[in-house]
Amino acid sequence: MNAPAQVAAMDLAERARRAAKVAAEFADRVDAEGRFPAEGMEAVKAERLMGVMIRPELGGESATLTQVADVCAILGQSCAATAMTYAMHQIQIASLADYAVGSAWHEAFLKRICDEQLLVASATSEAGIGGNLRNSICAIEVDGPIARLTKDATVISYGAAADAIMVTSRRNAEAPHPDQVATLFLKEQYTLERTSVWDTLGMRGTCSDGYIFRGECPAEQILPRPFAEIAAQSMLAVSHLLWGALWYGIAADAVARSQAFVRAAARKMPGQTPPGALRLAEASNLLQQVKANVVAGLKQFEAAKGNADALNAMSFSVAMNNIKVGTSQMILVIINHCMLICGISAYKNGTPYSLGRHLRDAHSAQLMISNDRILGNTSTMLLVNKQDTSLLG
Ligand SMILES: Cc1cc2nc3c(=O)[nH]c(=O)nc-3n(C[C@H](O)[C@H](O)[C@H](O)COP(=O)(O)OP(=O)(O)OC[C@H]3O[C@@H](n4cnc5c(N)ncnc54)[C@H](O)[C@@H]3O)c2cc1C
DSSP states (O other): OOOOSSOOHHHHHHHHHHHHHHHHHHHHHHHHHTOOOHHHHHHHHHTTOTTTTSOGGGTOOOOOHHHHHHHHHHHHTTOHHHHHHHHHHHHHHHHHHHHSTTOHHHHHHHHHHHHHOOOEEEEOOBTTTBTOTTOOSOBOEEETTEEEEEEEESOOTTGGGOSEEEEEEESSTTSOTTOEEEEEEEGGGEEEEEEEOOOOSSOGGGOOOEEEEEEEEEGGGBOSSOHHHHIIIIIHHHHHHHHHHHHHHHHHHHHHHHHHHHHHHHHHSTTSOOTTHHHHHHHHHHHHHHHHHHHHHHHHHHHHTTOHHHHHOHHHHHHHHHHHHHHHHHHHHHHHHHHHHHTHHHHSTTSTTOOHHHHHHHTTTTTTTTHHHHHHHHHHHHHHSOOOOOSOO
């Protein structure tokens, strides 16, 4: 396919909406059965959305992070598991597309992602480390042209369904815990021994089981840049922004359902304002704050992209951390408002106003890299960094 250099936002959004329609149809079943959102992800692939951020020379469309965030928000309104799978895949793509430039192996792999619509998972969490992305216990062993790695990975979302996994580790057995590299292993180059089953409150369709990962691959598959740089300049910010976008999507659908509930109530009693109307206005107000938070973060990211100093600035990290903490907290308040508006129709499963899945999925947001851990990190930066008070970005 000869993709245009810049895809119009409408085009991508249109394709995302078509995929979201399929994902929505299966969302309740994916959740109830705790299974991979196969139909939603097949629809995403059919719309050729997997490699959109990759440059056109490699088969991609050079989509911006903002465009991809919009896709996440659209999918989030239909099926949070499909949206999270797509978002986590794009987080890996962002790292590969920008931090493996010039590496022939990785560029050939990026081309394969576009051609074959491959799905990439990530294994950063590790037993004994928790959610501290910037530390590893396991170490990659480079033996001439071959690299070997064993990792006790506590959570690998859609690990069993992925075509490749990006795995963090120490650079070598002598390296300190934060001296990490990331390696991309192809499905045929690793085995996964399941150690835990993802039977959770929400985000059930991400199938984020725990595994002992054992991989062996050519050493050229280790990303050329240190993981410290990839995490600081890309992965953390992109994660917070794409997660924030899909969490916004979950809350937006909750507000849409409660708006439909209030409208139906208004139709039943002409001339009177339904009791939920005021609370709906409040929910709409809070939803706008989440949107503004994510949009402002995306603008800041797009402005800083390619500028290592801007991306490494503490004020940038503080802003990205605040987006994650703020959106993850606010969506719970919004969905709770919507629950109060729709009452028992929201609490019950299987009604047009059901919100149980939304609420359960949204509860993962504060834990997905613990807000306490992020606030701890921000508080350290605020000891030395001046609070940004400008409205100009
Ligand atoms: C839906 C979902 C999908 C996921 N997918 C993946 C995946 O594909 N790959 C992957 O690698 N990981 C994945 N994760 C894991 C995730 O990124 C974190 O590793 C995990 O949520 C952290 O788990 P934890 O709460 O046990 O660990 P911790 O981060 O260790 O936190 C445990 C508790 O300790 C406290 N705490 C810990 N450290 C601090 C600190 N410094 N300051 C203050 N309090 C602290 C917090 O209160 C926290 O509740 C996923 C998680 C979710 C929810």
